[in-house]
Amino acid sequence: MNGRLRHLKGDRFFKEKTGIYLNRIREAFMTPKHTHDFIEICYVDEGSGYHHVHNQVYRVKRGDLFVIPVGTSHVFRPSSPNQREPLVVYNCIFRLDVLDKWRHLLPCDSSVHYVIFHPSGMEIPYLHIGDKHDQIRPLITSMHMEYLRKYESYEAILSSMLMQLLTLVHRIGHEEAVPQDVPCRKTGKLDDAMQFIREHYCEFLTVKQLADFMYMSQSHFQRSFKRSTGLTFTQYLQNLRIQKCCELLETSDQPVHQIANMIGYKDMKFFHALFLKKIGMTPQQHRRIHQTEGYRAI
CATH class of the missing domain: 2.60.120.280 (Regulatory protein AraC)
Structure with missing residues (x-):
């Protein structure tokens, strides 16, 4: 399959x-x-x-x-x-x-x-x-x-x-009325930051870049981001990158190291450790499961 x-x-x-x-x-x-x-x-x-x-x-x-x-x-x-x-x-x-x-x-x-x-x-x-x-x-x-x-x-x-x-x-x-967690609706300044992250997640991003983009201090940006999303900037970025990684593992035959580079990770040791922490298995195991096994009941 x-x-x-x-x-x-x-x-x-x-x-x-x-x-x-x-x-x-x-x-x-x-x-x-x-x-x-x-x-x-x-x-x-x-x-x-x-x-x-x-x-x-x-x-x-x-x-x-x-x-x-x-x-x-x-x-x-x-x-x-x-x-x-x-x-x-x-x-x-x-x-x-x-x-x-x-x-x-x-x-x-x-x-x-x-x-x-x-x-x-x-x-x-x-x-x-x-x-x-x-x-x-x-x-x-x-x-x-x-x-x-x-x-x-x-x-x-x-x-x-x-x-x-x-x-x-x-x-x-x-x-x-207007849900505060819907990413595609303008519910506040942080929507622009989250959109920026989604468009540039594969690039080198820092809190300072996003804070400058939002005309905020770094500490104010981090507090606002955590209050709005429930996640730190780093957690949100990592989750987004790993999600994109899973999609590529499931839908392509590209080598794992190439996919890691595409989502913004050059350090393969760090990438493998992060993937294991987030998903509970290695990228190879994730690909093998999703490309060889059928879908279990809902």
């Missing part, structure tokens, strides 16, 4: 006529980035880690929710290979036709409506909100239990709960 992006088909999950499937899983490092022909709602229930979605990487924790439409690539990975620090995620996936009878209930100008029905027209082809007040968790937990038990008429209950979930996501997203 080559290193192309995996594409998952809903047929392997939708055994019931509802067209809705739920699970709660512990994410792993070996899961490849993928797209799918169904809509997926992901809710982080336990632990912390990273969500590689589209061309961004998010540091995630309990309460983070993403709506991933058809065709948007993503994968969750725990922050550590240590099994004592798991990243546990609820996944609710469903076919688009499940909403045929309910579509009119979602405001046509809402981000939920766009991400489900018109993702190609969005600057950011996914939706991310935070369940700050634990409004969503009880609902998605109940949905999961309903799916597992399969009591009489559970299909009707699941469908109605799905609409309740989407409506709640719309309300919370509307209350948040």
Whole structure:
């Protein structure tokens, strides 16, 4: 099998006529980035880690929710290979036709409506909100239990709960107004810095360069950056570079040392140590897993 992006088909999950499937899983490092022909709602229930979605990487924790439409690539990975620090995620996936009878209930100008029905027209082809007040968790937990038990008429209950979930996501997203962590929207000065990093990540970058670019002192820039992203400048840059490295390992046959140079690392000893720390395996192991093994169930 080559290193192309995996594409998952809903047929392997939708055994019931509802067209809705739920699970709660512990994410792993070996899961490849993928797209799918169904809509997926992901809710982080336990632990912390990273969500590689589209061309961004998010540091995630309990309460983070993403709506991933058809065709948007993503994968969750725990922050550590240590099994004592798991990243546990609820996944609710469903076919688009499940909403045929309910579509009119979602405001046509809402981000939920766009991400489900018109993702190609969005600057950011996914939706991310935070369940700050634990409004969503009880609902998605109940949905999961309903799916597992399969009591009489559970299909009707699941469908109605799905609409309740989407409506709640719309309300919370509307209350948040302009999300502070969406990279493609101008939410403050630091967006320009993060865009600069994404465009020049393979070059030699320093805190001083970014601070000068933002007309800030180095200490002010570092405090602001950490407060906004939850990461230091160095951590953010390293995560971005390793993400790009993983994508190249999975989709090309270029030598590892050449890929390391392409993402900004000349010191191969440092690069190998950093990759092992971030991903939990060597670059060669990562390539071998993703180019020879199939994708495990969501």
